[in-house]
Amino acid sequence: AQSVTQLGSHVSVSEGALVLLRCNYSSSVPPYLFWYVQYPNQGLQLLLKYTTGATLVKGINGFEAEFKKSETSFHLTKPSAHMSDAAEYFCAVSDPPNFGNEKLTFGTGTRLTIIP
Amino acid sequence: SAVISQKPSRDICQRGTSLTIQCQVDSQVTMMFWYRQQPGQSLTLIATANQGSEATYESGFVIDKFPISRPNLTFSTLTVSNLSPEDSSIYLCSVGGGPEPGELFFGEGSRLTVL
Numbered sequence: 001a002q003s004v005t006q007l008g009s010h011v012s013v014s015e016g017a018l019v020l021l022r023c024n025y026s027s028s029v030p031p032y033l034f035w036y037v038q039y040p041n042q043g044l045q046l047l048l049k050y051t052t053g054a055t056l057v058k059g060i061n062g063f064e065a066e067f068k069k070s071e072t073s074f075h076l077t078k079p080s081a082h083m084s085d086a087a088e089y090f091c092a093v094s095d096p097p098n099f100g101n102e103k104l105t106f107g108t109g110t111r112l113t114i115i116p
Numbered sequence: 117s118a119v120i121s122q123k124p125s126r127d128i129c130q131r132g133t134s135l136t137i138q139c140q141v142d143s144q145v146t147m148m149f150w151y152r153q154q155p156g157q158s159l160t161l162i163a164t165a166n167q168g169s170e171a172t173y174e175s176g177f178v179i180d181k182f183p184i185s186r187p188n189l190t191f192s193t194l195t196v197s198n199l200s201p202e203d204s205s206i207y208l209c210s211v212g213g214g215p216e217p218g219e220l221f222f223g224e225g226s227r228l229t230v231l
Contacts, residue, residue: 009156032218043120043208043222044159051216090159094218103174104218106158 002027002093004107012113019063019078021110023091026072033074034092034104035065044090050074051096061085086114118143118211120223128229129199136195137226139209144189146212150182153206153225162207165192199230 007022025031032051036044048059055067061084065076074091091107119142129135139148150162162182163171171184185193196203206225213221 004158032216034218036222041224043210043224044220045222046213046219049216049219092218096217103161104159104220106160108156108158 002031002095002105004091004093004105006089006091006107006110008110009108010111010113012115013081014115015083016080019076019081019085019112021076021089021091021112023065023074023076023107024072025074025091025093027093027095029095030069031093032096033065033067034094035059035063035074035076036090036092036106038088038090038109040087047076047089081112081114083114083116086112088112118145118213118221120209120211120221122209122223122226124226125224126227126229128231131199131201131230133199134195134197135199135228136193137207137209139192139194139223141190141211146189148186148192149210149220150184150192150194151208151210151222153208155205159208162194196228199228201230204228204230 003026005024034049035047037047038044050057050067058064063078088109088111090109092104121140123138148165151159153159162177163173165171165184165186167186183195208225209223210220213219
């Protein structure tokens with residue numbers, strides 16, 4: 001069974017500082033990995049994804065994440081935080097097509113607060 | 117991309133009653149997904165709704181408690197029946213959005229509070 005662990009339910013960073021949101025997963029096969037963002041009173045939207053190929057993936061709003069198979073991690077980073085980045089971030093995992101379980105399994109989320 | 121509208125956006129209900137949530141998509145989609153987002157917890161898939169067939173429920177969710185309708189390719193409803201305070205959650209409708217599984221578009225959610 002798949003699982004996703006997000007370390008830190010709340011993270012606060014100063015505006016302009018590095019953002020690092022941690023995600024570790026467990027999966028029996030090389031997974032597909034996703035980060036979703038949920039702004040206040042809105043639905044989730046896809047931030048970025050890793051399926052195959054380059055392990056460093058770039059998403060919207062300057063975010064990127066690196067798939068590290070040896071560490072079973074997919075941490076989300078942004079070099080310089082902006083006030084508009086304040087939101088809840090969810091890491092999610094699914095099996096690749098034809099591996100039997102393509103449903104998304106979500107982590108518990110990390111609420112990011114930006115300090116002016 | 118897909119635009120998803122959910123109604124109601126929020127509601128307060130008495131225990132023992134039921135609430136029906138509507139989900140409207142601006143394009144035809146094969147599968148629609150209903151998720152529950154409990155306070156402080158991750159999103160949990162309730163069921164997958166296919167047009168023209170019964171919904172497929174995940175472990176721990178049953179049709180009697182969460183009946184789903186899918187009358188056409190752009191619309192679905194989720195009913196939460198016999199409400200209890202434990203049903204207080206955000207309920208989210210989603211559809212597939214991209215070439216890969218896991219790429220989903222979500223509605224804004226329906227926040228339910230049960231008194």
